[in-house]
Amino acid sequence: MTDLNAMTIAGARDALRRREITSAELTAACLTAAEGASALNAFVHMTPETATAQAEAADARLADGDAPPLCGIPLGIKDLFCTRGVASQAASRILEGFRPEYESTVTARLWDAGAVMLGKLNMDEFAMGSSNETSVYGEAVNPWKVDERRLTPGGSSGGSAAAVAADLCLGATGTDTGGSIRQPAAFAGITGIKPTYGRCSRWGIVAFASSLDQAGPMGKSVRDCAIMLGAMAGHDPLDSTSADLPVPDFEAALTGDIRGRTIGIPREYRMEGMPGEIDALWTRGREMLADAGAKIVDVSLPHTKYALPTYYVLAPAEASSNLARYDGVRFGHRADLVPGDGVTEMYEKTRAEGFGDEVKRRIMIGTYVLSAGFYDAYYNRARKVRALIKRDFDQVFAAGVDAILTPTTPSAAFGLGEMAEADPVQMYLNDVFTVTVNLAGLPGISVPAGLDGRGLPLGLQLIGRPFEEGDLLNVAASLERAAGFVEKPARWW
Amino acid sequence: MSIDTTTAARVAKLARIRVEPDDLEALASEFNTILGFIEQLAEVDVEGVEPMVSVTPQRLKRREDKVTDGGQQARILSNAPDAREGFFAVPKVVE
Structure with a gap:
């Protein structure tokens, strides 16, 4: 039998229900794995007492036969989620010492479903970054390693991606404002879904850009993401933008049958200078979906190139x-x-000391684009372009497309520190394929689909219709099965 | 559109973030890089397009106008850097 911490959520759930393992054993295995992985700097606050108590309670529920799917499953929580009595500082110095008096809706739902909290996970400060290098805790490190370089796990949910890929937990929460679940998932060879805007409550999640932020699961398989999303999602009166819609059984949607589904390939995503390996992977993905019986069509999303500049006004x-x-x-x-x-002076000194450089830069850019005289030229114009970006997607879906296939990122994971001399815009380009999805409020999922020539994972992204995550997960499961990605990083940490 | 150090200083002031005078030049240069990138939006034809208000076509829910929460002074003050006698304490604001 493999190590317990290497199990999937689905596998552990079944084994727990069959009483072959206990949550106490599973949780202990994860805590030991996490304690031995300090070189990854994925967990930044551990909560072993809470975990042990929750595992005991979960075992009692399992014994009683009252066990929801996540009962007894150990998870890591991104530091952006407020967790009662546990440090929740969005990887920022300005929230040093903050112990929330309340629990975010998403984490509260996970604990109600019986999940076990191992601790809080590293991230970019206030979720602003694509490499986890803006964190006050220092960078998280990708468990994938092919030479002497330490690689980024991506960002902003870098700690979540590293922890799942290294089997320190069975699954993790992430949040995604411009690609922060999908890009790290691709860099770490795991699966992550950003649901439709409004699917998960934002209440108790430290806000970055409220019209774009969404929480979502990061896991070892599409099925695991479906199980976790089912527990995280749902209407919440405390978030006025949370959608008052029933949450379907996402796992039941994984029929494996995508015959007759229409998959769109957007020509504008074939970027100049895109590495050949990414292009080849995208072509393979298209072939895999066609082999599974889907109909492949070329589509156009003409405003794609304006998505990043729009995002860097609005966010x-x-x-x-x-x-x-x-x-x-x-x-x-x-x-x-x-x-x-x-x-x-108190405000100015506090904010100068408390915020890191990238956060300060974005606050000031935001201040500028909202200031008198520039509001129309920048902010209002960006909101209009956002409407056009969404319209592009609306038209493609109206023409009968069920899902859109793209690469997740323009490259594999890069080395930590390699972007230090680059201007900020170079780092922003990491999100070129993912940011459109946030602007249009759509669900998007990254599925690991292969390795590049050096042996690093690459992901493919599927974009779905609003509030049809079940259908999207089903297409993703079909891609997952065809790609057959089973590689794991060799342990060096 | 080019941002000089005076504009950078004004933006920092509006954002209530102290920036040392020696750092203003580098800050202005970063602003110019980012704004140069954003400038592309000027080429999009947005004639007749309404600025997006909400990405999902939903009307914000309303609720009855009544008190649903409160009486949590100790919890609200528990994370304050300086709380005294049931209040948040700040430097003197009024002479």
Whole structure:
């Protein structure tokens, strides 16, 4: 038998229900694996006491036969989620010492379903980054390694991706504002889905760009993501943008039959300078879906090239407003003041000390695009282009396309520190294939589909119709089975 | 559109983030890189397009206007850097 921590959620669920293993054993295996993986810097706050207590309670529920699918399953939680009494600082110095008095809706749902919390996972500060290098905890490291270089696990949910890929937990929560679940999933050879905007409550998740942020699961298989999403999703009166729709049984949607489904291939995603390996993988993905009986059609999403610039107006604008709350008054860090300092000095010094460079940059860009004289030229124009980007997708779906296939990222994982000298826009290009999905509010999933020439994982992305995650997961499961990706990183940590 | 150090300083002030004078030049240069990237949006024909308000066609839910929460002073103050006598404490604001 493989190590317990290497099990999938589906496999562990079945073994738990058959009483072949206990959650206490499973949880202990994960805690041991996590403690031995400090070189990955994936977990930044461990909660072994909570985990042990939750595992015991889960075993009791399992013994009683009252066991929802996630009962007894050990998970890691991105540091962006507020967890009651447990450090939740969005990987930022400005939230140092913050212990929420409340639990986010998504994590509360997971605990209600019997899941076990191992601890909090590393990420880019306030989810702003694509390499996990903006974290106050230091970078998380990708368990995949092919030479002496340490590679990024991607970002912002880099700790989640590293922890799942290294079998430190069975699954993890992530959040995705421009690609922050899908890009790290691709870099780490795991699966991650960003659901439709409104599917998961945002309540209790530290806000970055509220019109784009969505929580989602990151796991070892499409099935595991379907199981986790079922527990995370659902209407919440505490989030006015949460959709009041029933949550279907996503796992039951995995029929494996995609015959007659129509898959669109958007020509605008064939970017100039795209590495040949990415293009080849995309072609293979198309062939796999065709072999499974899907109809493949070329489609056009003409405003694709404007998605990143649109995002870099809207996301900073919303961030500048959301992050105004970090003022050194109600929670988190406050700078030491000198005699004569007033409230303005308190704000300015606190925010200068508490925020990292990328976060400051985005707050100030957002401040600029919202300032008098530029609001129409930048912010309102970006909102109009966003409407056009969404219209592109609406038209493709209206023409009968069920899902759209693209690469997840323009490259495999790169080395930590390699982008240090690049200008910020170079880092932003990581999200070129994923950001459109957030702007249009659609569900998107990354499935590991192969290795590049150096042996690093690459992902393919499927984009679905709004609120049809079940259908999207089913297409993804078909791609997963055809790709047959079973590789795991060799342990070096 | 080019941002000079005066504009960079004004933006930093509006954002309430202290930036040392020596760092303004580098900041202005980064702003220019990012704004140069954003400038592409000027070429899109947005004639007659309404700015997006909500990505899902939903009407925000309304609820009865009544108090549903409260009486949690200790919990609300528990994370404050400086809380005294049931209040958040800040430097003197009014002389």
